[in-house]
Amino acid sequence: MRILLVEDELKIAQFITQGLTEIGYVVNHGEDGRAGRDLTDTYKYDLIILDIMLPKISGLELLKHIRSVKITTPVLLLTARDTVEDRVRGLDLGADDYLVKPFAFSELMARLRALQRRPPLQFSTILKVGDLVMDTVKREIYRGDRAIVLSPLEYNLLEYLMRNCDRALSRTQIGERIWELDFCSNSNVVDVYIGYLRRKIDKGYAQALIYTIRGVGYCLKTPSID
Numbered sequence: 016m017r018i019l020l021v022e023d024e025l026k027i028a029q030f031i032t033q034g035l036t037e038i039g040y041v042v043n044h045g046e047d048g049r050a051g052r053d054l055t056d057t058y059k060y061d062l063i064i065l066d067i068m069l070p071k072i073s074g075l076e077l078l079k080h081i082r083s084v085k086i087t088t089p090v091l092l093l094t095a096r097d098t099v100e101d102r103v104r105g106l107d108l109g110a111d112d113y114l115v116k117p118f119a120f121s122e123l124m125a126r127l128r129a130l131q132r133r134p135p136l137q138f139s140t141i142l143k144v145g146d147l148v149m150d151t152v153k154r155e156i157y158r159g160d161r162a163i164v165l166s167p168l169e170y171n172l173l174e175y176l177m178r179n180c181d182r183a184l185s186r187t188q189i190g191e192r193i194w195e196l197d198f199c200s201n202s203n204v205v206d207v208y209i210g211y212l213r214r215k216i217d218k219g220y221a222q223a224l225i226y227t228i229r230g231v232g233y234c235l236k237t238p239s240i241d
Contacts, residue, residue, distance in 0.1 A: 017041045019060040021051035023069050034120045048072025055081055062127060066093040067101050075105055082109040089130040107151055142177040145238040147224055149177055163215050172208050176235035185232040209233055
């Protein structure tokens, strides 16, 4: 398996490269965003590990380029703890997951294994679940012909549900992904925002899309075909 690592911090790059090489991966290293772009434009990779803070071309700009040229390779972002906005933008631009520095190598490997288990990405900036459509570039949402206006948090929550369509997500999973460091497991904020979404997404429609999974959390389900 060939992995591209785009990381400008030499010690981190050496740490990751050595660990991956020792267990049998082939690793190409780009020391800045421009080198990373040249490598992605030239070679095909099975996974891309991409730091957000890069010289010459930022990690987010490189990610945008990768997805704009229809490269569907899974991308894991490496990010600092205080860059919540960048992490959200990275997911909006098509990143598959992120890992906060500093991290243990075992955690990195767990993330990479999870990405390997996912089905191949059929890349699109348009997410669809039944008649619910989200344009992640224009940040527009429609159900049928009706435009839906969401707050930024509602939008991020809906996108997370759509990207995990038909998968039961726990309240903790949702809370930690959307509210991150501000999330308290005893809070009912997830239930409150799911309620907001239901009123905007499901109210007035015969077919609901957002379901409560008892004892687990919530799931956005593809409508059944009768």
